[in-house]
Amino acid sequence: MKCNVTDCDRVAHTRGLCKRCYTSAHVWIRKGRTTWAVLEQEGIAFPRARFHRRGRAPLTKALQLIEEMRKVKAKNAARMVFMTKNKEDV
Numbered sequence: 596m597k598c599n600v601t602d603c604d605r606v607a608h609t610r611g612l613c614k615r616c617y618t619s620a621h622v623w624i625r626k627g628r629t630t631w632a633v634l635e636q637e638g639i640a641f642p643r644a645r646f647h648r649r650g651r652a653p654l655t656k657a658l659q660l661i662e663e664m665r666k667v668k669a670k671n672a673a674r675m676v677f678m679t680k681n682k683e684d685v
């Protein structure tokens with residue numbers, strides 16, 4: 596992924612910015628000349644959480660998917676038991 600800054604061809608590192616642009620942004624923010632909220636609004640920087648979610652390791656993603664599938668299966672299994680019980684009552 597390329598840095599979000601139009602004139603910059605470096606590789607994005609954090610929040611969609613390369614290390615150099617991120618450092619520049621940091622300096623401006625520290626000086627009180629801008630904020631992350633403004634940079635996010637302008638589409639220059641990505642919100643931290645979103646960027647992290649996007650950058651999550653493939654293995655973590657795969658494991659989380661398995662976890663979710665297990666939860667759904669468990670839910671469905673519980674529902675089946677419930678339905679069978681209801682049938683028995685009738």
Ligand SMILES: [Zn+2]
Nearest residue numbers: 598603613616
């Ligand atoms: Zn850059």
